[in-house]
Amino acid sequence: QSVLTQPPSVSAAPGQRVSISCSGRTSNIGNNYVSWYQQVSGRAPKLLIYKNSERPSGIPDRFSGSKSGTSATLGITGLQTGDEADYYCATWDSSLRSGVFGGGTKLTVL
Amino acid sequence: QVQLQESGPGLVKPPQTLSLTCTVSGASIRTSGHYWTWIRQFPEKGLEWIGYIYHSGNTYYNPSLESRLTMSVDTSKNQFSLKLTSLTVADTAVYYCARVPNDIYHYMDVWGKGTTVTVS
Numbered sequence: 001q002s003v004l005t006q007p008p009s010v011s012a013a014p015g016q017r018v019s020i021s022c023s024g025r026t027s028n029i030g031n032n033y034v035s036w037y038q039q040v041s042g043r044a045p046k047l048l049i050y051k052n053s054e055r056p057s058g059i060p061d062r063f064s065g066s067k068s069g070t071s072a073t074l075g076i077t078g079l080q081t082g083d084e085a086d087y088y089c090a091t092w093d094s095s096l097r098s099g100v101f102g103g104g105t106k107l108t109v110l
Numbered sequence: 111q112v113q114l115q116e117s118g119p120g121l122v123k124p125p126q127t128l129s130l131t132c133t134v135s136g137a138s139i140r141t142s143g144h145y146w147t148w149i150r151q152f153p154e155k156g157l158e159w160i161g162y163i164y165h166s167g168n169t170y171y172n173p174s175l176e177s178r179l180t181m182s183v184d185t186s187k188n189q190f191s192l193k194l195t196s197l198t199v200a201d202t203a204v205y206y207c208a209r210v211p212n213d214i215y216h217y218m219d220v221w222g223k224g225t226t227v228t229v230s
Contacts, residue, residue: 002156035217044206044224045157050217088157092216098172099147099159099216 003028004089004102011108012079020074020105022089028100032092034072036065039086039104048087049074081109112136114207114222121228128194128229132207132222139188140165145210146190147218148181150203158203162210163190197229 005023012018022034034052037045047056049065052072064075072089089102118130132146139146148160161171163181171179175194183190194201204226208218 033215033217035215037218044221045218046221047217047219050219051215056219086155090157090159090217096173097170098174099149101157101159104155104157 002103003093003096003100004091006087006089006102006105008103009106009108011110013110014079014081016079017075017077018079018107020076020087020089020107022072022074022102024070024072024091024100025093026070027095028070028091028093029067029072030070031094034065034067034089034091036063036072036074037088037090038083039088041085045088076107079109083107084109112209112220114209114220116205116207116222116225118205118225118227120226121230122197124198124229125196128192128197128201128227130192130205130207130225130227132190132192134188134190134209137209139183139190140185143212145213146183147208147210148192149206149208149218151206151224152203160192160205162213199229201227202229203227 036049038048039045052067053065062077066073086104088104093100113135115133145162147162163169169181178195180193204224206224207222209220
């Protein structure tokens with residue numbers, strides 16, 4: 001059971017927009033920064049979003065992040081078949097004194 | 111560019127000790143503010159943060175693993191390492207090393223490719 005809660009799967013058609021939620025508590029998302037990772041099958045996770053909404057260089061602006069209270073959201077617009085992957089949120093939990101992850105969301109581009 | 115490479119045994123018997131090393135290239139492990147971390151991914155895909163280490167040797171461990179875990183750093187080789195004792199089948203996972211460029215924001219910007227560890 002992951003500390004952060006994500007939907008197991010989401011799907012949308014090419015060109016459409018999808019949102020992936022990440023729900024936590026005050027001790028984690030509420031008081032700390034959230035990052036998001038993309039993991040294509042068989043590969044290592046790749047940083048997509050850090051500091052809630054910042055994109056590393058090389059990450060297209062189709063990917064966006066936001067945070068409100070104890071929840072965070074990853075948005076992907078203009079979906080492409082290459083976006084099919086698992087997506088994970090992560091943050092620090094001040095009560096657990098540990099990094100924590102969401103359980104991951106599998107994105108299917110229909 | 112910065113690259114990280116994990117190395118270690120692929121198969122370990124319980125209750126032996128797992129030793130993994132992460133070699134950093136393209137950057138100095140002594141860069142101020144940069145932390146180095148281990149993360150593992152279980153077969154059912156869940157990710158677990160294992161711990162951080164700084165080049166000074168300061169460590170931050172996942173409390174659930176603290177009693178079995180030791181992390182160390184060798185700045186002369188630009189490497190950091192993990193030792194996990196008393197292994198059980200539940201420790202079977204892909205182990206990743208990664209860089210944390212700022213511990214306040216807690217994000218991993220460069221990851222190794224991962225090494226599969228089977229405890230059996």
